Amino acid sequence: MLGENHALIYEFPDFADHIRHLKKNNTIFATMAQRYHELDHKIRALELTKVPTDDEHFVALKLERLHLKDKLYQYLVHDAI
Numbered sequence: 001m002l003g004e005n006h007a008l009i010y011e012f013p014d015f016a017d018h019i020r021h022l023k024k025n026n027t028i029f030a031t032m033a034q035r036y037h038e039l040d041h042k043i044r045a046l047e048l049t050k051v052p053t054d055d056e057h058f059v060a061l062k063l064e065r066l067h068l069k070d071k072l073y074q075y076l077v078h079d080a081i
Contacts, residue, residue, distance in 0.1 A: 006040045006065070008033060008072060015076045022075065029075050032068055039065040 009016045022029040043061050045051070 005044065006069075008036065008069075011069065012073065012076060018076055018079070022079065026075070026079075029072065029079075032072055032075075036065060036068040036072060039068065 008019050
């Protein structure tokens with residue numbers, strides 16, 4: 001769906017409290033989460049405003065967001081143990 005919010009708390013609702021904790025207490029996680037948020041915001045803005053962007057650029061943004069999401073999930077799972 002175009003313009004869908006992929007915020008971490010929506011993507012991983014079971015980890016919402018843990019996400020907030022790591023953002024406050026883990027600078028690496030916080031930095032990656034901030035970049036993820038920036039990418040998600042940029043992607044949604046492009047989708048909603050239908051601003052022309054070349055497919056390569058758009059795909060690159062989405063791939064970076066996906067890779068960050070995977071890394072953040074690994075942090076959540078491993079840190080929760």
